[in-house]
Amino acid sequence: MVAAIIEYNKDINSTKDKPIRRLLLHEEIAQRLRWLIFSGELIPEARVQEKDLCDRFNISRTPLREALKVLASEGLITLLPNRGARVTRLTSEDAEELFPVMGALEALSGELACASITDSQIAEIKAMHYQMALHHTRYERQEYFSINQKIHRKILETTGNTILASVYNSLAGRIRRVRYLANIDRARWDQAMVEHAQILAALEARDGVKLAGLLKSHLMRTLAAVKATIEVGSSEKNGF
Amino acid sequence: MVAAIIEYNKDINSTKDKPIRRLLLHEEIAQRLRWLIFSGELIPEARVQEKDLCDRFNISRTPLREALKVLASEGLITLLPNRGARVTRLTSEDAEELFPVMGALEALSGELACASITDSQIAEIKAMHYQMALHHTRYERQEYFSINQKIHRKILETTGNTILASVYNSLAGRIRRVRYLANIDRARWDQAMVEHAQILAALEARDGVKLAGLLKSHLMRTLAAVKATIEVGSSEKNGF
DNA sequence: AAGCAAAATTATGAATTCAAAATTCAATTA
DNA sequence: TAATTGAATTTTGAATTCATAATTTTGCTT
CATH class of the missing domain: 1.10.10.10 (Winged helix-like DNA-binding domain superfamily/Winged helix DNA-binding domain)
Structure with a gap:
């Protein structure tokens, strides 16, 4: 006892x-x-x-x-x-400053992820990707958006770099609402899916440099869509 | 009236x-x-x-x-x-997480700076560089450190991206004390000066990709020196 | 009725107060 | 004497209070 x-x-x-x-x-x-x-x-x-x-x-x-x-x-x-x-209202100028920074962080995220990601983690992301593709074919925007977020967050987690994750999340928080509401047109949406397929491929190949570049350009293309949303929102005086 | x-x-x-x-x-x-x-x-x-x-x-x-x-x-x-x-005590693990992020941000900073920097801004940085080189030859560590900071901050300012600057400064704040106290050895110091000369050259050539790479690797080499400082500091129980 | 000024109201910034938790310190016991 | 218990003190977390700045309302003038 x-x-x-x-x-x-x-x-x-x-x-x-x-x-x-x-x-x-x-x-x-x-x-x-x-x-x-x-x-x-x-x-x-x-x-x-x-x-x-x-x-x-x-x-x-x-x-x-x-x-x-x-x-x-x-x-x-x-x-x-x-x-x-x-x-704080997100202006077009804010978005133009935020996205390059987020792009750099996502690029780093991809680079680091490729160096340490396990097969099972890749499998997990792959499953999410196809789930997302399904939502895309079904025009389910909210669900697509939700899984999209999860994939990017999963890649971030994979790096094990908590500071990178917290800085990225803090910046992403500032534009989350805008991205969520972003009424991206079908053409951009299709294009985004193509980019995501490339992202997945680079991840499977564990090609860090390639993945970094893809994530960066993906973000910069998203910026254009978000900016369009902001402009519309502002003119309707129900801004973001 | x-x-x-x-x-x-x-x-x-x-x-x-x-x-x-x-x-x-x-x-x-x-x-x-x-x-x-x-x-x-x-x-x-x-x-x-x-x-x-x-x-x-x-x-x-x-x-x-x-x-x-x-x-x-x-x-x-x-x-x-x-x-x-x-x-908050900065651990070696914190530094290992912080530096890659700072490296990515500095790389972006260099890339953006090259795209918009004016001749007079380059001249300003060049002047600072030679001032720093002088302190290096005179073994004036504090002064060297101070100008070194100023140069990096100046490049950041040049980009005009206030979010990039604020995120970078916030991260840099966490390790400022350690870097300041870092008792870098002569060999590393000499090496750092060589790297700075390359950085200046890339900036003058407005070679964004080159500059980004140089800044990134410069940061990663600094990480090693800082980590050494942290280790020593911890064992002496007067940590950082 | 529109415009303006002054009073009344409300909201904010910061000090103070109060309750609960942690720390210190002394007394007790083994 | 070392360890432990329990009261006294200190420190913290959060509510309340108080002074001042901003806003709204009211009443007056034209």
Whole structure:
């Protein structure tokens, strides 16, 4: 009995678990706010009223304001001193700055992935790719978009580089809503599928340089589609 | 007189300046905290006591805590719920994740810079380069380091891509202290100067692809030197 | 009725307060 | 004396309060 307790204690001390962190309220709130922005419930340029959100989440202003500061540092919202916070509107210029950076990160992602990806991981992505192709033939935009995201995220995960993933995700967050709403035309969609097939092929061949180039150019072509969406959105005054 | 006032008002309204934002206290505090970390006054792993900093800055805990949340989202400090904040210690693994990302960003930076850099901007960088070379021959490490930073930042600015710059600076911030303290040996230093000469040449030739490759490999070689510093630092328990 | 000015209201920025958790320290026991 | 328990203190997380800036409303003037 005593021995068992001693064993147990030894185990506690020798095994270094990562500390169990009960999450801080402002982090929970920040995550929920991100969802509100991605889902489109919080509209760009619209003022974010602290009181409303406090009531909604049943919290005081302190953790909410902390969360707003974090989102501001991520570029998702803009703080106007004494005049509140508002969801940052993505301009065409922003997109033109964001995509080359995301392109560079995706290229790196592909390069690193090729160096370490396992056969089973490739098989997984391949399965996702065909699932996506199916949605494409069925004109199922939402589902296509969802799996598309998953494939890119899967490649990112494969690299095992958490910093790369977090930086990429942060940037992608800024344009997620626009991409989601992007009403890409059929021609561009077909073209995107061709590009994805090439991407898969390069990944299977573990050709890092090739894959990097494909991902980069894929992103740059997507930029054009997104820019078109932004222009339309702006002129309709229901911007992004 | 009245006319003058009207003129003045018209000017105010017609010219759309970016709003003069009296900076929020937490932003000021966040910036000062960054300096404290970069300068080494705040030691990694050491607990950051809220009270001490509040006394130091003569502010209440509210804006300080907001600033801490922002720094945490930048990765400069780590928040342990109910156990305070501490400066994030850069591990060798962190460096191995950070440098490839920074390399990709620098490569992009070089590529974009070549596409738009003016002759006078090149001349400016060239002047800085020779200034740096002088410090190198004189073994003036701090000055060399300082100009080295400036050159890379100047190339970044040249691209005009503010998002690229801010992402890069955020990542660079995490390793600035280590790089600053990095006691690179003479051989590596000499090698770095050779690489810089090549970088300048590629920039003058506006050879974006070449420059991208050079910057990337330059970063990866720097990684090795930084990793060595981290290892030494850790074993001496005065880590980074 | 339109335009303007002043008062009233509301929202924001930051300090203070309060409750809960962690840490310190002293007393006790083996 | 070393280890452990439990109270006292400190520190943190979050709500509340307070002062000030921004916005809205009201009432006046033309």
